[in-house]
Amino acid sequence: MTFEEAKDTFIHTWGTLATQWGISRSMAQLHALLLISPNSLSTEEIMEQLQISRGNASMTLRDLMDWGLISKQLKPGERKEFFxxxxxxxxxxxxxxKERRRREITPVVEVLNELKNIPTDTPEAQEFQRVMTGLSNVVGFADSTLNAVIKAEENWLMSQFIKVFR
Amino acid sequence: MTFEEAKDTFIHTWGTLATQWGISRSMAQLHALLLISPNSLSTEEIMEQLQISRGNASMTLRDLMDWGLISKQLKPGERKEFFxxxxxxxxxxxxxxKERRRREITPVVEVLNELKNIPTDTPEAQEFQRVMTGLSNVVGFADSTLNAVIKAEENWLMSQFIKVFR
DNA sequence: TTAAACTTTCAAAATATTTTGAAAGTTTAA
DNA sequence: TTAAACTTTCAAAATATTTTGAAAGTTTAA
Incomplete structure (x- = not known):
């Protein structure tokens, strides 16, 4: 496999994985492109390489910055922005x-905790409460796992996992 | 909050969380409905409660069965299928x-392992290999975590996590 | 067998999402 | 200031996804 083939395969595979996990394809592909680029790229270069429009590039770059995954870089003597x-x-x-936890998990945890507190005056409501409690536990587990990843140092995290999940 | 309100809030919240993680809204909502229902439901009842068409119900039910999350039940004396x-x-x-690992993570692990092996004859290719190695580690970590969840008993899993991630 | 009672399929319609590109906005050098 | 060199915005177009519902298929009781 040549380098160019590998690059295209990677950008494509990464885009597919991302859509399966609810992240937009452009965002993943643009991120993939920047990840494997040894130096920062201008909007022009990104548009060219991914064959996307200026508007699309601009918006996707902003989303990636909102996610904290890329940064702008200004080169001395150049007007363009590099990423x-x-x-x-x-x-x-x-x-x-961190972002997914903040945007997606925490709000659900709060809703589930509210829903656990409805009066259990009918069999339906009792079943409902049982399910809410179960979900609350599992979502709470996911929440803690994400939080552990966020707080962890790489080596510590790896060593813990090797210990526990060998 | 009344039971009916809680039920609607739950079906809605669950649908939103699901779409954010790449699972279709109907699938999550139909699953939510069955989760909180004390007894099994017929296709008719599901169509009625979620206001969806017969075709949609049939396809979504099949998807949920493919995911191993629901089952058919036949009631004596009834021609209808209950879920x-x-x-x-x-x-x-x-x-x-288990399903997400099998469908989504394992294929990516394989692609990444292939991509790690391209010849590193240029600086670009070297950078590429570095990134592939990093991703391979992180995706491998996700893969192991999912695998641990799959293999785990509830109590063992919880106790391990409390120990490690307290 | 037949036909009623169901379920599934799939092309077309509806809807949602993504992308485009031109216009508006912003920044900076001179 | 001005105007060139950029970036951003956003309505419209393109595309992708989801949903519908009628036709085809299947199952079962008689």
């Missing part, structure tokens, strides 16, 4: 875990 | 982890 992705994949994973 | 969801949420989580 650069964090390359330490453990940092990337921690950042993604 | 019922596994209520043990830890079992549900294990099943979801």
């Amino acid at each position: 650069w992705a964090e390359k330490d994949i453990w940092k990337v994973a921690r950042q993604v875990a | 019922w969801a596994e209520k043990d949420i830890w079992k549900v989580a294990r099943q979801v982890a």
